[in-house]
Amino acid sequence: MESKGQSQIKVVVVGHVDHGKSTMLGRILLDCERVADDKLEKLQRICLQKNVGFEPAFLFDSFAEEHEQGVTIDSTRVDLELEGHRFVLIDAPGHSEFLKNMLSASSHANFGFLLLDASEGMREQTECHARLIKLMGVSQVIVVVNKMDMVNFEEASFKVRRDEIADFLSRTGLHALSVIPTVALFGEGVTKPTSNMPWYQGPTVMQALIQLANDATARQQKSDVGSLRMTLQDVYRFDTERLFVGRLSQGCLRRGERVLFSPSNKAATVKAIKTYDNQSMESCTCGDSVALILEEPLYVERGELITRPDEAPQVADQIKVTLAWISSETFSPKQDYLLRVGTLETGCRVKLCNALYDEVPLPNGAVEEAMLICEKAVPFDTPVDGSNSTHFVLCDETGTVAAGFINGVGMMQETSRVITQPELGYVSREELEAKQGHGTLVLWLTGLPASGKSTIARALQRKLFSRDVRAVVLDGDNIRAGVCQDLGFSAADRSENVRRIAHIAKLFLDCGNVVLVACVSPYIHDRERARQIIGSAKFREIYISCPMAVCQERDPKGFYKRNISRELTGLTGYDDPYQPPISPDLTLDTARLSLEDEIEKLMAVVDRSLTFSYALLLETDQMALNGQKSAASTFSS
Amino acid sequence: MGNLRDLENESIFIIREAYSQLRSLALLWSMGKDSTVLLHLVKKSFLGKFPIPLVHIDTGYDIPELLQWRDDFVMRHGLKLIVGQNRDALSSGMGPEKGRVACCTAMKTEALLNVIAENNLDGILVGIRRDEEGSRSKERVVSPRGANGSWKYKEQPAEMWHHYNWQLGAKMHLRVHALLNWTEVDIWEYIAQEKLEIPKQYFAVNGTRFRSLGCVPCTGKVSSSAICLSEIIEELKLTRTSERAGRAQDQASAYAMQELRSNGHM
Numbered sequence: 001m002e003s004k005g006q007s008q009i010k011v012v013v014v015g016h017v018d019h020g021k022s023t024m025l026g027r028i029l030l031d032c033e034r035v036a037d038d039k040l041e042k043l044q045r046i047c048l049q050k051n052v053g054f055e056p057a058f059l060f061d062s063f064a065e066e067h068e069q070g071v072t073i074d075s076t077r078v079d080l081e082l083e084g085h086r087f088v089l090i091d092a093p094g095h096s097e098f099l100k101n102m103l104s105a106s107s108h109a110n111f112g113f114l115l116l117d118a119s120e121g122m123r124e125q126t127e128c129h130a131r132l133i134k135l136m137g138v139s140q141v142i143v144v145v146n147k148m149d150m151v152n153f154e155e156a157s158f159k160v161r162r163d164e165i166a167d168f169l170s171r172t173g174l175h176a177l178s179v180i181p182t183v184a185l186f187g188e189g190v191t192k193p194t195s196n197m198p199w200y201q202g203p204t205v206m207q208a209l210i211q212l213a214n215d216a217t218a219r220q221q222k223s224d225v226g227s228l229r230m231t232l233q234d235v236y237r238f239d240t241e242r243l244f245v246g247r248l249s250q251g252c253l254r255r256g257e258r259v260l261f262s263p264s265n266k267a268a269t270v271k272a273i274k275t276y277d278n279q280s281m282e283s284c285t286c287g288d289s290v291a292l293i294l295e296e297p298l299y300v301e302r303g304e305l306i307t308r309p310d311e312a313p314q315v316a317d318q319i320k321v322t323l324a325w326i327s328s329e330t331f332s333p334k335q336d337y338l339l340r341v342g343t344l345e346t347g348c349r350v351k352l353c354n355a356l357y358d359e360v361p362l363p364n365g366a367v368e369e370a371m372l373i374c375e376k377a378v379p380f381d382t383p384v385d386g387s388n389s390t391h392f393v394l395c396d397e398t399g400t401v402a403a404g405f406i407n408g409v410g411m412m413q414e415t416s417r418v419i420t421q422p423e424l425g426y427v428s429r430e431e432l433e434a435k436q437g438h439g440t441l442v443l444w445l446t447g448l449p450a451s452g453k454s455t456i457a458r459a460l461q462r463k464l465f466s467r468d469v470r471a472v473v474l475d476g477d478n479i480r481a482g483v484c485q486d487l488g489f490s491a492a493d494r495s496e497n498v499r500r501i502a503h504i505a506k507l508f509l510d511c512g513n514v515v516l517v518a519c520v521s522p523y524i525h526d527r528e529r530a531r532q533i534i535g536s537a538k539f540r541e542i543y544i545s546c547p548m549a550v551c552q553e554r555d556p557k558g559f560y561k562r563n564i565s566r567e568l569t570g571l572t573g574y575d576d577p578y579q580p581p582i583s584p585d586l587t588l589d590t591a592r593l594s595l596e597d598e599i600e601k602l603m604a605v606v607d608r609s610l611t612f613s614y615a616l617l618l619e620t621d622q623m624a625l626n627g628q629k630s631a632a633s634t635f636s637s
Numbered sequence: 638m639g640n641l642r643d644l645e646n647e648s649i650f651i652i653r654e655a656y657s658q659l660r661s662l663a664l665l666w667s668m669g670k671d672s673t674v675l676l677h678l679v680k681k682s683f684l685g686k687f688p689i690p691l692v693h694i695d696t697g698y699d700i701p702e703l704l705q706w707r708d709d710f711v712m713r714h715g716l717k718l719i720v721g722q723n724r725d726a727l728s729s730g731m732g733p734e735k736g737r738v739a740c741c742t743a744m745k746t747e748a749l750l751n752v753i754a755e756n757n758l759d760g761i762l763v764g765i766r767r768d769e770e771g772s773r774s775k776e777r778v779v780s781p782r783g784a785n786g787s788w789k790y791k792e793q794p795a796e797m798w799h800h801y802n803w804q805l806g807a808k809m810h811l812r813v814h815a816l817l818n819w820t821e822v823d824i825w826e827y828i829a830q831e832k833l834e835i836p837k838q839y840f841a842v843n844g845t846r847f848r849s850l851g852c853v854p855c856t857g858k859v860s861s862s863a864i865c866l867s868e869i870i871e872e873l874k875l876t877r878t879s880e881r882a883g884r885a886q887d888q889a890s891a892y893a894m895q896e897l898r899s900n901g902h903m
Contacts, residue, residue: 007643036879046891062771063790064892073791076767076774079820086640100795104777107797136797233650234657238686247650276681287642289649291684302657326795340800343654393800400795400802 009213010077010088012109012138014102014129017094019117020146022072024184025089026056028206031191034080035059056185060091071095075105082206085213094125099132099365100326103403106133107391111212112141113205114165114174118181119150121161122168128365130172135324135367135404137391141169142208143179148189148197153181155199178208226250226286227311227580229381231342232261232304236291243274243291246306246343252285258548259292260309260577261300262379263344265491267309267575268294303344305379310448310548312577313379313390314524316409319372321392323350323404324365329396331362338395339374341406346376350394350402371410380406382524384582409525432512438469439610442505442515442534443602446527446581447544448573449559450551452590452598453518456544459599460516464606472508474501476519489570495526502530509538514606522578540605543584548573550591641827644819645678650799651778651815652682652762656689658803659760659811663719665749665903666691668707669850670824671764673835675816679762690717692752692761696744697727698852706836721752733854737886738893744852746901750786753810760811763903768820770881772895777802778817784808786901812903821880822873829866840864849881857883 013021029035043058046067061072072093080087092105106112112133116126133141143165151157162179169176181200182189188196190205203211228251236243253259253270260267272293273281284290292306305313325331331350339348352362353369362368380390383405394402433439443460445453457473464471479501480487487493498521505515521527531539551573552560562568563575572578581587586605588598655662664679666672680687693707711718723731726743733740753761767774777793779801794802805811816824828835838847845858859878863869881887887894894902 008640036882037877038882039879042891049891060774062774062895064895065791074775074793077818078774079768101793104796233653236683238684243684245653247646274684276684278684287646289646289653289682391798393795393797395802395804397804399804400797400800403795403797403800 008079008086008088009111009209009216010090010109011111011113011142011209011212012075012090012092012106012133013113013115014092014106014133015094015113015115016117016120016123016125016129017071017096019094019115019120019123019126020057020184021094021113021115022057022060022091023055024113024115024144024146024182024190024205025078025091026059027184027187027190028089029059029078029080030056031187032080032082034078073098074101077105077108083210083213085210085217087209087213092129094129096125096128096365099128100400102129103132103136103324103326106136106138107403109133109136109138110216112138112174113144114141114176115144115146115184116161116165117147117150118145118157118161119147122164127168130169130174131367132324132365134172134174135322137405139173140175140177140212142205142212143169143176144184144189144205145179145181146184148181148194149183153194153196155197158197158200177212178202180205180208228253228259228306228308229313230290230306232300232302232306233343234302235300241293242297243293244300244306245289245291247289248284248286250286252283253290253292254283255280258309258574259294259306260312261298261304261306262313262577263315263377264300264304265315265577266298266300268296268298271295303342305342305344308548309576310573310578310580312522312579313381314409314579315377315379315577316525317374317377318410319374319378319380320407320410321370321372321404322367322407323370323394323402324367325362325402326364327396327398327401328364329398329401331357331401335396337401339372339378339392340395341378341380341390341392344376344378346374346378348372348374348394367404369407373410378406382406382408382582409528411525411528429510429512436470436512438514440509440512440514440538441540441606441609442509442517442538443540443542443606444505444517444519444521444527444530445542445544446519446521446584447590448546448548448551448578449520449571450554450556451544451546452554452588453520453544455595456588456590456598456602457516457518459595460602460606463599463603464514469514469606469610470512471514471516473516473518474505474508476501476517476521479504479519489576491523494522495529498523498526498530499533502533505530506534509534514610520572520578522572522576524579524582527581540585540609541581542602542605543581543587544590545580545587546590641823641830644823645681645827647818648675648678648815649682651801651813652679654799654801654803655760655762655779655811655813655815656682658801661756661758662760662762662813663690663692663756663758664762665764666693667764667850668693668703668710668836669764670828670835670839671766671816671819673833674819674824674827675762675764677831677833678815687714687716689762690719690756692719692721692749692756692758694745694748694752695720695722696748696852697722698732698744698854700838700850700853703836703838703850710834719752719756721748723748723751733852733885737855737889738897740855741886741897741902742900745903746786746897749903750901758810759805760813762813762815764816765814765903766816766819766821766824768880770879770887770894772892772898773817776814776817778814779803780812780814781805782810782812782901788899788901790895790899822870825866825870825873829870839869847883849884851884855885857885859883 075092077090090105092102145161158181188194230248231246233246274291336347351371390406461471484497508515563571731743765773777796841861846861848859863872
């Protein structure tokens with residue numbers, strides 16, 4: 001959430017207990033001369049009383065119990081300014097008993113130090129912590145092989161550890177920026193190069209840290225990008241005005257824009273953005289805490305997610321998640337838990353995917369896939385490019401028991417089983433493809449009304465026709481006029497509309513056609529179901545992307561005009577949500593591209609897919625024959 | 638600059654969360670620099686309105702001019718002020734000479750717990766920061782306290798991302814530390830940026846000033862020539878002494894603040 005301009009680089013140190021995490025952070029503070037003289041004297045007195053050498057760890061450990069037992073109980077953080085960068089060093093406990101403290105610390109970090117003892121190597125908490133920080137959103141780590149003095153500064157020992165950790169990290173999906181041999185207690189390899197290990201030419205921990213900050217700052221130039229996401233905290237009624245207060249976690253918002261509240265699915269226009277003393281702002285960006293005044297008198301409550309209607313989040317009451325169980329309480333699939341996502345709270349049940357836990361209890365620190373069945377629908381984003389998106393926590397009456405990320409809609413599989421033609425002995429799609437000399441495909445064109453779907457579908461069909469490729473267009477408007485006459489524009493009716501179109505597309509596909517679907521199909525889960533019905537090998541999702549303002553200007557059917565005058569309501573992208581594809585096979589920006597260019601790009605997709613089909617023909621010929629044989633035997637029995 | 642804006646936005650988010658999740662919230666105000674920044678942030682959170690009361694714990698040993706400044710400030714800004722004082726302890730002669738920890742416990746902790754009980758508060762906003770001293774460095778943003786004010790620092794609840802714990806047992810209350818991630822320099826830079834009114838005791842007179850405000854008998858001055866905000870900021874960036882070096886109760890023993898705070902001290 002905190003990412004603006006010169007933003008902080010937050011680094012959490014993790015690893016097994018006693019491998020030297022707090023010591024390393026303490027040493028960094030000491031050598032950067034960031035410790036007040038009186039504090040240093042006080043710690044020296046404490047160490048003297050305990051008859052131990054000076055412990056840099058005590059700069060982070062401060063409870064009497066932590067000093068007595070030489071163990072970190074809870075996390076803390078220290079700000080450190082270095083070479084123009086603002087760092088936050090976050091200490092985390094390594095003892096398994098304090099896992100929830102380690103997780104609390106990691107949730108605020110964007111990078112990690114993964115530390116291990118050169119003589120002990122990877123231990124249980126090293127592995128556990130690595131998995132957990134990945135889950136909490138940290139993907140890059142600086143690996144520190146500490147206590148090199150215990151292995152006589154030998155290069156061979158270091159290499160063993162380095163290979164061991166590289167192998168493990170590749171399995172967890174963490175990326176190691178560097179692997180550094182150190183003796184943290186004395187700062188060797190941490191704040192100063194080490195003369196004891198002349199074989200090591202790489203950076204010190206401090207150098208690696210500054211390199212990381214330089215890279216991160218370079219990447220962070222685009223802090224306002226991404227779709228608007230703002231969590232609604234509260235609605236204040238001051239004087240006569242209703243103020244919708246919350247914080248932007250992504251993107252930016254300008255006065256006059258349309259916003260959608262999810263899950264309630266209500267839309268409104270932003271009349272004013274206010275800050276302190278009723279000063280109005282023209283716009284606000286990621287990280288800002290603001291208050292919105294709306295044109296329309298909406299009734300919504302805390303818990304909603306505010307977005308643009310044409311960049312709507314997914315909304316579902318059954319969701320797939322990855323979670324870390326961080327409680328000593330026993331997990332039960334029969335218990336009601338409280339799910340917290342953004343500011344939304346709802347009761348839920350948890351179904352673990354791994355059947356093992358039907359038999360044995362879920363251990364503290366386990367990372368598992370699960371399905372959450374919620375009382376209320378939850379708005380969320382799913383991961384793009386491996387980045388983490390919407391996080392959540394689960395609570396019971398004892399407090400937080402789990403935390404994790406949402407992966408997607410826990411979809412019901414299409415239940416009706418349509419039997420494929422060859423099984424019944426009919427002419428198969430593969431035979432048709434072989435005979436007609438071209439393959440088959442469904443191109444699913446999704447986008448806002450007036451984004452250009454039908455225009456593109458028409459032109460593409462012409463093009464294919466001229467090349468003797470059999471192509472049909474399923475146009476959303478046309479299908480609504482006939483097959484789907486009984487359906488309206490509620491979310492459920494829109495789903496059913498898409499479901500029917502998907503089945504029709506599948507029938508045409510099996511008849512040897514290239515099928516061009518031109519349909520708004522605003523929901524991600526509906527398009528995913530269409531992919532399931534059609535089969536992902538033959539399904540291509542094409543995002544016809546066009547800014548709302550351009551669609552409004554085009555407005556060939558007068559929808560937007562009638563919508564603004566409120567003669568018509570429920571227009572997708574204005575009143576109703578549109579969920580853009582997460583990773584479409586092709587995106588066509590119709591506001592920038594010419595129709596010719598669009599067709600060329602689409603033809604490339606078609607050619608690639610159809611050529612692919614030809615290559616498969618030899619194999620499928622054989623399979624089709626085998627299929628026929630087995631179908632024949634079914635008939636005879 | 639970007640950093641102050643991040644800190645301000647995060648603090649406002651926390652204050653609004655607390656106001657939304659708790660039934661009865663108040664702001665603990667010592668008139669010091671930190672809680673005065675917090676007061677300003679509360680005002681920002683509610684667009685200039687001030688929907689919660691202030692609580693001041695009057696130990697009886699406060700700097701007398703500060704009490705005058707307090708009343709004047711409250712009147713000018715139209716705020717609601719609750720003053721807490723442990724009169725029994727004061728009249729029975731409690732003072733630092735009976736032991737600094739004992740005095741702090743009676744005059745501050747007990748007085749605060751009484752105000753919380755009498756006013757049925759379930760949460761108080763407190764302007765402590767991590768970089769002040771060790772036990773505060775380990776705090777949660779939202780930190781539960783038992784009926785007797787006790788802080789179970791070895792069993793703090795998980796606090797992930799911005800999902801704070803608002804669960805409350807009977808007779809418990811929550812300390813909401815909206816400035817936890819600010820540093821001393823951040824506070825002064827923010828005071829300068831927002832042109833906040835602060836007590837004049839922070840500025841140097843005849844070569845000394847208060848770096849941290851507290852009771853007269855237990856708060857020492859630092860030698861300083863800083864007579865304006867920019868000079869204070871300059872001085873703090875170079876200093877080799879810690880902020881609370883002049884606070885006698887901190888020095889009573891190695892873990893005095895841990896002991897005080899585990900029993901409900903702020």
